[in-house]
Amino acid sequence: MNALKLGWGSGGGVSAADLERHSSALSAAITTGGAQLDPELAARAAAVAAKVAERQARSGSHTVVAFAGATGSGKSSLFNAVVGSDVATIGARRPTTSKPTAAVWGSDPAGALLDWLEVPSRHQVPPGGAESLDGLVLLDLPDFDSREVSNRAEAERVIGLADVFVWVTDPQKYADARLHDDYVAAMTHYDAVTIVVLNQADRLTPAQLDACRADLARLLHRDGLADVRVLATSARTGAGVGELRAELARAVAGARAARTRLDADVRSAAQA
Ligand SMILES: Nc1nc2c(ncn2[C@@H]2O[C@H](COP(=O)(O)OP(=O)(O)OP(=O)(O)O)[C@@H](O)[C@H]2O)c(=O)[nH]1
Ligand SMILES: [Mg+2]
Missing domain, CATH: 3.40.50.300 (P-loop containing nucleotide triphosphate hydrolases)
Structure with missing residues (x-):
């Protein structure tokens, strides 16, 4: 997935909108990459996208x-x-x-x-x-x-x-x-x-x-x-x-x- 350009700037804080955008881009890349992606990396990426959603749903304030x-x-x-x-x-x-x-x-x-x-x-x-x-x-x-x-x-x-x-x-x-x-x-x-x-x-x-x-x-x-x-x-x-x-x-x-x-x-x- 190293050819992906997910659009990060450098430095500064990460807003909720930034995180949502990056996570969505990752999910979209998994879908687009399909069978061409290394299954292990794709599974790891999918787990990360799921974790972002789960953590954000539990508590943004802690x-x-x-x-x-x-x-x-x-x-x-x-x-x-x-x-x-x-x-x-x-x-x-x-x-x-x-x-x-x-x-x-x-x-x-x-x-x-x-x-x-x-x-x-x-x-x-x-x-x-x-x-x-x-x-x-x-x-x-x-x-x-x-x-x-x-x-x-x-x-x-x-x-x-x-x-x-x-x-x-x-x-x-x-x-x-x-x-x-x-x-x-x-x-x-x-x-x-x-x-x-x-x-x-x-x-x-x-x-x-x-x-x-x-x-x-x-x-x-x-x-x-x-x-x-x-x-x-x-x-x-x-x-x-x-x-x-x-x-x-x-x-x-x-x-x-x-x-x-x-x-x-x-x-x-x-x-x-
Ligand atoms: N001299 C000294 N002893 C310390 C200090 N902090 C902890 N100890 C001692 O080191 C030992 C281990 O302390 P713990 O707090 O149980 O260490 P831990 O990292 O939680 O260890 P695990 O739960 O086994 O991972 C105990 O006998 C403490 O009293 C310190 O700052 N100075
Ligand atoms: Mg301990």
Whole structure:
């Protein structure tokens, strides 16, 4: 489908009309291409067009943000720190999380969206907090490098549906191939909805933290993410959690991330 010209401009936000136009163009290309298209690519493109319609029908006002990463990086701990209460289970046994947990900010009902995401474990966050996170649906995922096949499958399934990815890593695992090769480098289309967090910053001296952050930024650049910023956090001390919340507040502002992610899906399917 690489000969298709679907008419994207560069930069700027993706309006609902843009997304609708791009998705319709993709659907039309599948119909026109017919038997000449690679059946696998055509099926993938059809699935993307269906997903756009399904996601938009569920909720245009929410932003689904997933905390994803290796086991023990501190996803659940950081999730609880952002939520402000102990909602997710934290454990010494690896892996701990096997099913996603959701936290929802704001009064808009997110039930239909969470049904679609197949996340039964839901927590409504009470109003308050310095910045507005209304509209945020935050998901704590199982580990994507799990020795439990079902954990990996569940993480991958939800990563396929979330609007914004927060890759949570730590000083020990930040250079792992699983993160860089299987996710970040394979998902450079999604750079506009990608946040990278180096958690467990309290384990490093300030000089070590600077070096680790710079090395991670270098690896992300090599993966193909030109501009991504690395946030340093400690779920243990709370350092950097305010900055992460501010980043999440930016991600939910205007509820644009869902369209940006879906448009990247359409773009990726069209260019395959
Ligand atoms: N020192 C330090 N320890 C942390 C930090 N965040 C989490 N931990 C510890 O790291 C361990 C793993 O934390 P979890 O939050 O369960 O990690 P997870 O990424 O959710 O792990 P899985 O659910 O197995 O994928 C626990 O013992 C936490 O107390 C941190 O910022 N600093
Ligand atoms: Mg966990």
